[in-house]
Amino acid sequence: MNLNMKAFIRALGVLMMIMGATMVLPLIVSVMYHESHTALSFIGTIIPTSAIGLILYRKVIPAQNAMTVRDGYLTVSVCWILASLISAIPFVLSGAIPNIFDALFECSSSLTTTGASALSDVEGLPQGILFWRAFTNWLGGMGILVFVAAVLPSLGINANILAATEAPGPTMDKIKPKISDSAKNLYIIYTIFTVAEIILLMLAGMNIFDAATHTFGSVGTGGFSNYNNSIAHFNSAPIEMIITAFMILSGVNFNLYFYSFKRQGGIRNLLADEEFKVYIIIIAVVSALISVNLWLSHTYQSWGQAFRFSIFQTASILTTTGSVSADYDFWPTFSKMLIFTLMFIGGCSSSTAGGVKVVRFLVIFKLIIRSIQVRLHPNAIISIKINDKKLSIDTVSEIANFMFLHILVVAVSTLIVSLDGYDIITNFSAVLTCIGNIGPGFNLVGPSMNFSIFSNAVKFLLSFVMLAGRLELYAFIVLFMPRFWQQNK
Amino acid sequence: MSFNYRMILKFISIIPIIMGLSMLVPAVTALYYGEWEEFKVFMALAVTMVFIAYAVFYFLRSTRGIIRMRDGYLIVFTGGLTACLLGALPYLACDHTISVIDCLFESISSLTTTGATLFDLGVLPKSLLLWKMVCNWLGGIGFLILCVSVLPAFGMEGKTLAQSEVPGQILGKITNRTSDSAKYLYIIYIAFTAAEFLLLWMGPMNIFDALVNTLSSVSTSSLGDINQTFSHYGSFYNDVVIGTFTLLASLNFTLYFLIIHGSWKAVLTNIELRTFLFLIVLGAVLVTLNLYWTKTYDFTESIRYGVFQVISMATTAGFSITGYADWPSFSLVILTILMLIGGCSFSTASGIKVIRFLVMCKLIARGFTRRIHPRSVVAVKVGSNAVSALRVSYTTVFIMVYFILIVFASILLSLQNLDLLTTLSTAIAMISNVGIGFGDVATGNFSIYCEPLRLVLCLLMIIGRLELFTVITLFMPSFWRPDKYRNY
Numbered sequence: 001m002n003l004n005m006k007a008f009i010r011a012l013g014v015l016m017m018i019m020g021a022t023m024v025l026p027l028i029v030s031v032m033y034h035e036s037h038t039a040l041s042f043i044g045t046i047i048p049t050s051a052i053g054l055i056l057y058r059k060v061i062p063a064q065n066a067m068t069v070r071d072g073y074l075t076v077s078v079c080w081i082l083a084s085l086i087s088a089i090p091f092v093l094s095g096a097i098p099n100i101f102d103a104l105f106e107c108s109s110s111l112t113t114t115g116a117s118a119l120s121d122v123e124g125l126p127q128g129i130l131f132w133r134a135f136t137n138w139l140g141g142m143g144i145l146v147f148v149a150a151v152l153p154s155l156g157i158n159a160n161i162l163a164a165t166e167a168p169g170p171t172m173d174k175i176k177p178k179i180s181d182s183a184k185n186l187y188i189i190y191t192i193f194t195v196a197e198i199i200l201l202m203l204a205g206m207n208i209f210d211a212a213t214h215t216f217g218s219v220g221t222g223g224f225s226n227y228n229n230s231i232a233h234f235n236s237a238p239i240e241m242i243i244t245a246f247m248i249l250s251g252v253n254f255n256l257y258f259y260s261f262k263r264q265g266g267i268r269n270l271l272a273d274e275e276f277k278v279y280i281i282i283i284a285v286v287s288a289l290i291s292v293n294l295w296l297s298h299t300y301q302s303w304g305q306a307f308r309f310s311i312f313q314t315a316s317i318l319t320t321t322g323s324v325s326a327d328y329d330f331w332p333t334f335s336k337m338l339i340f341t342l343m344f345i346g347g348c349s350s351s352t353a354g355g356v357k358v359v360r361f362l363v364i365f366k367l368i369i370r371s372i373q374v375r376l377h378p379n380a381i382i383s384i385k386i387n388d389k390k391l392s393i394d395t396v397s398e399i400a401n402f403m404f405l406h407i408l409v410v411a412v413s414t415l416i417v418s419l420d421g422y423d424i425i426t427n428f429s430a431v432l433t434c435i436g437n438i439g440p441g442f443n444l445v446g447p448s449m450n451f452s453i454f455s456n457a458v459k460f461l462l463s464f465v466m467l468a469g470r471l472e473l474y475a476f477i478v479l480f481m482p483r484f485w486q487q488n489k
Numbered sequence: 490m491s492f493n494y495r496m497i498l499k500f501i502s503i504i505p506i507i508m509g510l511s512m513l514v515p516a517v518t519a520l521y522y523g524e525w526e527e528f529k530v531f532m533a534l535a536v537t538m539v540f541i542a543y544a545v546f547y548f549l550r551s552t553r554g555i556i557r558m559r560d561g562y563l564i565v566f567t568g569g570l571t572a573c574l575l576g577a578l579p580y581l582a583c584d585h586t587i588s589v590i591d592c593l594f595e596s597i598s599s600l601t602t603t604g605a606t607l608f609d610l611g612v613l614p615k616s617l618l619l620w621k622m623v624c625n626w627l628g629g630i631g632f633l634i635l636c637v638s639v640l641p642a643f644g645m646e647g648k649t650l651a652q653s654e655v656p657g658q659i660l661g662k663i664t665n666r667t668s669d670s671a672k673y674l675y676i677i678y679i680a681f682t683a684a685e686f687l688l689l690w691m692g693p694m695n696i697f698d699a700l701v702n703t704l705s706s707v708s709t710s711s712l713g714d715i716n717q718t719f720s721h722y723g724s725f726y727n728d729v730v731i732g733t734f735t736l737l738a739s740l741n742f743t744l745y746f747l748i749i750h751g752s753w754k755a756v757l758t759n760i761e762l763r764t765f766l767f768l769i770v771l772g773a774v775l776v777t778l779n780l781y782w783t784k785t786y787d788f789t790e791s792i793r794y795g796v797f798q799v800i801s802m803a804t805t806a807g808f809s810i811t812g813y814a815d816w817p818s819f820s821l822v823i824l825t826i827l828m829l830i831g832g833c834s835f836s837t838a839s840g841i842k843v844i845r846f847l848v849m850c851k852l853i854a855r856g857f858t859r860r861i862h863p864r865s866v867v868a869v870k871v872g873s874n875a876v877s878a879l880r881v882s883y884t885t886v887f888i889m890v891y892f893i894l895i896v897f898a899s900i901l902l903s904l905q906n907l908d909l910l911t912t913l914s915t916a917i918a919m920i921s922n923v924g925i926g927f928g929d930v931a932t933g934n935f936s937i938y939c940e941p942l943r944l945v946l947c948l949l950m951i952i953g954r955l956e957l958f959t960v961i962t963l964f965m966p967s968f969w970r971p972d973k974y975r976n977y
Contacts (some may be wrong), residue, residue, distance in 0.1 A: 226944050418817075425913075
């Protein structure tokens with residue numbers, strides 16, 4: 001069994017065309033703001049990218065459309081790397097970010113919905129570039145290839161495997177008639193959220209440009225803002241509450257929204273879901289604890305303020321958005337430690353959020369309980385259930401493997417990042433925030449800081465860590481295994 | 490179904506006898522150094538404890554009842570608790586401190602071979618210091634007993650995994666009963682103690698210092714920052730001797746059987762030993778190079794301090810070089826990783842254990858194989874033996890619980906409002922029984938924590954030492970009413 005190279009190259013062609021097409025939007029924005037230099041750099045990217053994409057799409061016709069899982073890994077991972085590279089071109093061409101490593105870091109950060117920036121000053125950037133930065137957040141939130149599957153089902157590429165690889169997560173639900181259909185549904189809900197949030201933010205007093213960019217950042221759980229101090233720039237409780245609500249909504253399994261409309265039982269499909277319940281409980285408990293801690297330690301003057309900042313930061317970190325309305329690095333250690341813990345968890349499966357995902361922790365927790373029961377009652381046969389469905393032993397062990405790999409990747413990356421000589425918490429939280437696609441960390445990479453302190457090599461590594469985290473590690477790292485490239489005997 | 494309380498009590502009554510007898514060692518020291526107050530305390534405690542416990546042991550008739558697994562959990566836990574309580578008595582009775590929690594902390598820290606302290610060891614009366622070290626030593630041997638005789642009965646995977654590597658027939662030749670093989674373990678442990686003591690004594694140390702260092706290193710407990718407590722210890726000879734014996738104590742003790750019986754091949758091919766040594770060598774080389782390149786020390790000092798600190802952390806002993814917490818963070822990350830992995834199973838070291846770490850790596854590798862060949866069926870192998878699915882799942886759960894506990898403990902400890910590094914490293918240092926962290930706890934002195942949190946630290950040390958599940962199981966409701974079984 002060989003890799004289906006032609007289908008792979010054709011998929012790359014499609015991706016390049018799509019990237020070219022989406023760049024028309026920032027092009028329009030920069031024309032509107034009379035930024036001729038930026039507009040030129042977008043045109044200079046769009047034309048060659050689309051042209052090459054079209055040629056590849058036209059000329060490379062695979063003998064068969066079938067893609068194996070291996071093809072899926074290869075295509076998806078390379079597509080994401082390529083997408084990061086392409087979206088970095090305008091940054092470099094327009095001179096907004098002259099350093100190519102910074103540009104790559106910025107783009108993989110926005111596409112993977114991380115929202116970590118290597119720039120110390122974003123406010124000086126041209127509007128077109130700022131829009132592009134936010135829009136890639138939105139694009140990456142639902143996944144580029146899911147987009148491919150949704151919009152162009154008749155491409156001649158079997159996109160099912162691609163979409164499944166891109167948004168992996170533990171599959172709890174096999175009821176998906178066609179990936180392209182469910183991908184379309186996901187994008188419909190995604191768009192509804194986006195439009196709703198833009199309108200609400202404008203009602204709360206933002207101009208349309210700010211409303212759009214911040215919506216892209218929060219619905220995509222990316223967290224890029226066009227202001228240096230993020231949401232704190234507005235210092236407005238209504239805006240924070242709107243963004244909080246949409247961050248929380250985007251961290252929920254999108255399929256559940258769809259079921260709530262289409263299936264029997266309506267909204268109960270959502271409310272009865274175990275993962276959703278745990279997700280809401282985590283937000284409630286952690287934000288309550290943090291607000292009490294902030295209030296008792298007199299970090300803020302009033303109870304209301306403590307609550308406002310605690311719920312925003314909690315939602316932002318748990319949904320891996322990473323927007324900040326207050327610098328949590330100045331909070332008491334208890335609050336900081338809770339925020340730190342949230343960084344490990346992440347949002348729900350099939351959402352735009354990154355991280356390890358709530359459902360995996362749920363399964364691990366049940367596995368622990370079961371193991372204690374089995375020790376006490378060695379003959380008992382106990383199965384692990386989520387939503388009253390038994391999980392197969394393979395699913396459980398896959399989840400455990402994922403956790404282990406996560407730990408290993410974090411450990412090794414921290415080791416390499418620490419070669420730059422900064423303190424442990426900086427290094428550790430930088431890796432954690434990148435692999436979980438969050439954005440801010442602690443100390444030198446805290447909410448008011450940025451990643452510009454790191455050397456080019458470390459930025460390059462962190463870009464890869466973000467991509468690996470977004471594709472849930474295995475899909476990405478498997479490419480670096482020699483066995484992957486060996487032919488089957 | 491109730492517990493077999495009579496048997497549990499009988500088992501536990503052995504502990505005061507042992508503790509009482511070992512109190513004679515510090516009593517003699519007190520006599521020698523003229524610490525009359527301490528001498529009286531130790532003698533009084535020793536006599537009372539031995540007398541009462543012996544009476545209980547003698548008059549309590551053993552029943553025929555079988556000891557179930559649940560009784561076993563209770564024996565281990567209450568036994569450990571008794572030992573910790575009794576170990577705390579001398580500190581309290583000697584009026585060194587008035588806080589009961591501090592005394593408990595001190596006792597638990599030595600019996601779990603952590604080696605953390607709340608006191609200034611430099612001003613502690615010599616007899617009390619020695620008592621702390623004797624407790625270390627008892628903790629080390631106590632854990633070996635636990636490994637050999639108790640934990641396997643609970644289905645703790647560490648030993649079984651280790652033993653699947655040690656060829657069964659060779660072990661069988663030496664002994665065919667567990668209690669016999671346990672006896673060999675103790676003899677080896679005592680032999681190490683004697684050897685190290687003699688070597689240190691021959692060196693520049695006096696008899697008391699040699700004893701203190703021996704007891705603390707052979708049990709992988711440590712004194713924390715040795716340079717600060719005993720300024721004249723900066724001798725290369727001492728570093729080598731202490732380092733070597735800490736390393737020896739953290740290797741799988743069953744391997745020493747095999748050496749005695751000449752089967753070197755089985756020892757050299759032992760996968761856990763190889764991995765452990767590989768990790769230590771790799772860690773030592775990286776730390777040394779890092780120290781040298783960042784010009785923290787000159788080349789020879791880099792090697793000496795780097796290797797010593799790596800051994801000290803990897804074996805979960807926790808001796809520290811003064812100022813090691815200010816080393817470049819690359820070295821500190823390596824030390825943290827080694828600290829988490831810990832020593833070999835079947836040794837006095839603590840931590841996750843190398844064998845479990847190996848299983849974890851194999852699982853990750855299997856995950857890749859599964860993804861490249863989705864329909865393949867691959868067994869997890871450690872060395873040449875396949876590990877059963879049940880053991881794999883126990884190992885998985887163990888590692889998960891380990892990390893989850895570290896996170897939860899850190900959240901609790903953060904109430905002290907120290908910086909993140911100190912908080913996190915305290916949790917790791919306690920649960921892996923290393924006894925030194927980074928930041929404000931680099932010297933192994935944890936007195937910056939307030940009293941309620943000191944109790945949390947105590948609990949963490951116990952949980953870490955008793956391999957997590959022995960303690961966690963006790964908190965399960967179904968442990969106490971097992972007949973009403975509920976499916977979770």
